[in-house]
Structures are given as C-alpha cells and as structure tokens.
Amino acid sequence: MEESPYTFAGSYDIYKNEIDKSTEHETFGGFLECDRISTQYLVGDTNKCLQIDKFLSHLSNYGEKYTSDGCKYLNYWIYDKFNQKKGEGNYNILQFYESFKGTYSDQYDNNYLLNGCIKEIDENIFRKIQNLIDIYDKYNKLKNDDIQLTGDYCTSAIDCVSSYTLHVKKCHESYDPDFCMELENFRKLYNLRVSNVTSCKDLQTYLPSAINSNVVTIITPFAVILVMPFILFILYKFTPFGSWIMPRMKRMLNNSFLESYEGEQNSENANIYAEDRMYNIAYHSA
Known part of the structure; x- marks a missing residue:
C-alpha cells in the first residue's frame, strides 16, 4: 500500500x-x-x-x-x-x-x-499539500502555549477554523482518506491548543472530525470481517468456547453444502425430466 x-x-x-x-x-x-x-x-x-x-x-x-x-x-x-x-x-x-x-x-x-x-x-495532490501547509502555517503562529491569544493571534486561529471547514467539505465531496486523515491530525492539535481559550471573541474552540461518519459506517463491517478470524482462533485455542463452537460451525457448513448439493441435483433432475417430456411431445406429434 x-x-x-x-x-x-x-x-x-x-x-x-x-x-x-x-x-x-x-x-x-x-x-x-x-x-x-x-x-x-x-x-x-x-x-x-x-x-x-x-x-x-x-x-x-x-x-x-x-x-x-x-x-x-x-x-x-x-x-x-x-x-x-x-x-x-x-x-x-x-x-x-x-x-x-x-x-x-x-x-x-x-x-x-x-x-x-x-x-x-500529481497536480491535485500538490494543491492539497498547499492547502495543508497553509493551514499549518496559520496554526504555527499560535501553537506555542506561552502565547496569549489576542489580536492577530485570534485572527490566525479564526482563519484556521475557516480553512479547516473549507477543506473538510472538499474532502467529503471527493473522498481522499489520506487528505482527510491529515486534516484530522490537524484538528487534534488545534482542539488541544485552544480548548480552554476564552480571550478570542467568537472563536470556535472545538473542530468536528474530518472523518466522514458515512465512511466509518462503511468501513466498520469490513474491519469486523477482518478481525473475526483472529478472535475465533484465540477462542478456539485458549478457551473452552472453541471446543463448543467449532463442531456447530462444521455442522452448519456441512448442512449448507448438502443443501447446495441437493439443490443442484434437483435442478439437474428437473432439467432431464423437462428434456424427456419435450422429446416425447415431439415424438407423438410426429
């Protein structure tokens, strides 16, 4: 990757x-x-x-x-x-x-x-890097905890919020997970720095996540599927649950196979019957 x-x-x-x-x-x-x-x-x-x-x-x-x-x-x-x-x-x-x-x-x-x-x-990646550098450039002016956020520092903080909001919107419109993740990294730094700031009027002191909740919803089932075999392996090897669940899983798989096999056989028999019937009809018609 x-x-x-x-x-x-x-x-x-x-x-x-x-x-x-x-x-x-x-x-x-x-x-x-x-x-x-x-x-x-x-x-x-x-x-x-x-x-x-x-x-x-x-x-x-x-x-x-x-x-x-x-x-x-x-x-x-x-x-x-x-x-x-x-x-x-x-x-x-x-x-x-x-x-x-x-x-x-x-x-x-x-x-x-x-x-x-x-x-x-890529030109598109270059532009996104420019956007990230721009937002970090604004943040670097106020990242020192010893700085009292007033005046121009407040302006830089407010500009950070505006830029972040704009870029998150673009991120969600054309999803680039790497770009969104770097915005998320910036969000954590910003929230940590300004969470207790009260000296800047109308400053947004908490930025919402850059990670789209819809994407999280989509990714979660796949993550569960990937992790499940490891969980089952641990349960099988190190707990009594393994000896209980494995025979049942095998029976389920066997039953599923038999049902599939019988379904195929029935389908084949039905096809043979239909072919014989068509042959007989054609024979009698002649």
Whole structure:
C-alpha cells in the first residue's frame, strides 16, 4: 500500500528551514558536475541542484520516518520551484534526477534516497499539500502555549477554523482518506491548543472530525470481517468456547453444502425430466 503523500505537512517548516539554509555560505565553483547537469536540465540553475544535494545529504543522517517525510517535502518543493520556471526553457526534473543519481550515487549509503525519494507528483495532490501547509502555517503562529491569544493571534486561529471547514467539505465531496486523515491530525492539535481559550471573541474552540461518519459506517463491517478470524482462533485455542463452537460451525457448513448439493441435483433432475417430456411431445406429434 502506497504511503500518504501528506504526512510531512505538520512538520513542513522543519524541512523548509533545512533546505533554505543548505546554500548559505556556499560557493558553486567547485560543483562542476552539478553545473553540467543543471545546464542540461535546469536551464543552468545550479543553485537548485546544490540545494537538492545538500538536503539529501542531510536526510541521510536520520532515521526512516524523518527521511521518508523529508523526501515527500522535497517532492513538493521541487514541483513548486520548477513549475514556476515552466516556459523558460528545458526544466525536466525527472531527467535531471536520473542524471543526478548517476553522478552522486557513491555519496549516499541509503539507496532509498536515490531510488525512491524523487517521484512525479500529481497536480491535485500538490494543491492539497498547499492547502495543508497553509493551514499549518496559520496554526504555527499560535501553537506555542506561552502565547496569549489576542489580536492577530485570534485572527490566525479564526482563519484556521475557516480553512479547516473549507477543506473538510472538499474532502467529503471527493473522498481522499489520506487528505482527510491529515486534516484530522490537524484538528487534534488545534482542539488541544485552544480548548480552554476564552480571550478570542467568537472563536470556535472545538473542530468536528474530518472523518466522514458515512465512511466509518462503511468501513466498520469490513474491519469486523477482518478481525473475526483472529478472535475465533484465540477462542478456539485458549478457551473452552472453541471446543463448543467449532463442531456447530462444521455442522452448519456441512448442512449448507448438502443443501447446495441437493439443490443442484434437483435442478439437474428437473432439467432431464423437462428434456424427456419435450422429446416425447415431439415424438407423438410426429
């Protein structure tokens, strides 16, 4: 099952700060290979090539979760930066990255960074990521518990509510479970932060769930079906209930099989009888 592309949204600012500072106090003269592939695929934008190189080097020092979310942010960042350059020349990020992998493969021990990090991103997913980053951007202004929510902080909190309500509606209209789940994660943070706030007039201090109740209703029976075999196994192995229920289940299955078999036999006999009757009618008519 493919991972959600939105899981980095709540900590996007950490990755943003890291990639923004990756070119500070650097000179580009020594990066001849980056110059070459940037000229070929990025209209000479060596700075972007260097940022990607430095950011991947940064990710290589961390664990799986941080690295995975960092790669998702990098996908978003590349799409955002390079799409702004459309029409200015040959900006081909996937070809650039293939060339980049061939050039820098010896620098990274983590194969995931080179083989699984950069992927094409769907326009619809990109827009949803933008929406999530926007709402987290507003929340980050007031997330510190030491901040007294007044004035502009109240405005940011109210904007959070408006954005959340709008995006939840879109989520329910065209259901994207990953997007809805990230909205749900945001809801929990918001509710925890503002639950006791009284200093903002007309501020909604509790956001309703982003998970559609209809979806929960649909999912629940399937969850029960998936869990039931494990429950029966435990009951059979470790409780007296197993020795009581298993013979009865077998009898039910056997009875069901016999009924099905007898039904098929009766149907076949009826068909044979009908065929014989049609034959006799045809014979006498002749």
